[in-house]
Amino acid sequence: MRDKQSILIVDDAKENVDVLVQLLKEYDLITTLNGKTALNILQEEDIDLILLDIMMPEMDGFEVCSIIKKDKKNSHIPIIFLSALNKDEDIQKGFELGAVDYVTKPFNPSELLSRAHTHLKIRCYEKDLEKKVTQEISKNALKQQIIHQQSKQAALGELLMHIAHQWKQPLAALGSINLLHQTKLEKEIEISKEELLKNTKKSADLISFMSETVDTFKDFYTPSFEDKSFSLTNAVNEVIAISDATFEYDNIKVTLHSYETEETFANENEFTQVIFSIFNNAKNIFKLRNIQNPTIIIEIENKKLTISDNGEGIDVRIINDIFQPFVSTTNGTGVGLYIAKEIIDKNGGVISVKNSDIGCVFTIEFLTWLD
Template structure:
């Protein structure tokens, strides 16, 4: 058990030398460290050099009396927790109540009895020690609970992110597979269709060369179908179909690239392929509509090496940031006409480069949307924080993005924004 006498310093404040000597000797013999002061002014000065664990304070003293000294002690954050025990020969209730209301913990009536003084001092030192210990334990427990909450939130984010990527990966992989089969069939058959058409045209040419004057029914059918236009336009139709099929194949490839199942290990990946795949998937939100022109995506790609990363998760970060940029642009369009938006078009700039030390890849995604206030920027990566209406945002997107970049890739995700001017997110990822 803690020996309070060996570890405690007692300050005795009394203008009577005899009282100081008697109480000081008693406390010293009991094992306490003792310091003394003859008045309130000197006591306050001494305390600035070394804080006592308890103060025995005479009420009636010249200059600053004990009550005023106690008031000063209790208004100073440095000394307000030190127990003060008044020593007084006055026994009226009013003085005692006033002293206790100022923050004193007890009274000792003069002439002081040694056993009583020691008993009261030990009691209040023990109470102070227990209070301090309890406060420390509460602070430690609060810190532990706070850390546990943070760990739980981080774990929840990991589960949500993992489940989302797993479900998305399976869905997208299934869609890409289902698309690939018919598209490959169409793509392969278009080449045969072109050959068949050319063969039919050759046969028609031979008929026209050898039978330049067909019967009336054939001439009428040729006129009805406009054979010359058909033979000139059909190649264009087949070319358009080939381009459409190739676009579907590109989308399918983008879907597969976007949803790569690499949660358990890092792989070498091309950052630009991930960004392009994400833009391809978001194409439907970028194209023009009845209320606004197309959102322009301006890319300034630097020369980047392959990066060791969780590419599927990194693509999710691009998706979250680009989706937020589109949302910010659409919000900025509220109240603006189509022509007004044309004059000040919606734009997203994507810039990639290497850091000065060539150790990191920098990806900047900037928009000219509504922007954010400084208060929102401080909270933007917090768990469940969202500025969107109920049902439109979960508050998880940027929180998960921050976790992916900072914890999974040991990188940084920063934001700089000005209200009504737009926002810029900067992703920093170590190359290895």
């Protein structure tokens, strides 16, 4: 590494080179008599300033300057033209090609020395800034690694909470089925074979759903390879079927209107988790506010659905932050809707919420261009 700043002198007249070498001897100097050699030198040396003659054979200074400024490695090097050409159009062309200065021959030695010193000083400031930027980038890279590890730990905690959150409803449904069987056995009420098979199948579906919840979320922050086209209507109907025991127990009426004619490309398992989160949110609101005749209405179009309820809406103080972590409509963990937004974002969709006259309306829409 050089202790002095470096200057490349390019001039086809040796006597001019000798004068410049004597004048600029305090710097580290490299000289050449033609443009081609100058370009080769630039590929090997770290140059801080170029003094470039224009009128040279084979390749003139304008061409050399143009090539340097197109080279990403060397385009930052300041160039001062030294030329006997003193017409305005020549000077203008020099600046248009990217030169920082233009000195006409014969030049005043003090003036040239002063200009060279000024541009070298600027270059020194630039290098110092580049070094500081590189250091800051390095520091930030380390910080980002630490933040990434911390975020992975936080995400794991969030996912565990969400799995627990999502299991509440299926567990409640399993409890309802078992309680029904227990009550009938205690009261010696006969249970038909058909009813037993129906409830056994429903229990199996609930357990399967709980298992899928774990499988879906354990790899949530890795690329998904299960995306495929599916019917939003069928997916929502499956969630309703799994939830019907708790809906019936809580006297919640669910109505579905579907106008879907095209399938949606996304991860179906992850999508069902979102529907469960919204259903759970509505169910908890109904209980918290003791809503009479609780109702959920789902409307499905192509790649879009809305879920509305009559739960009296979301507090206007938190509605804009409802998808942020730990913001809850029901004094709960506030994880469900946060993860729901993460899922929809991951699948290339948009989820939003607003209040209606009687409750809130969640809207999910998937972008057409992802198909």
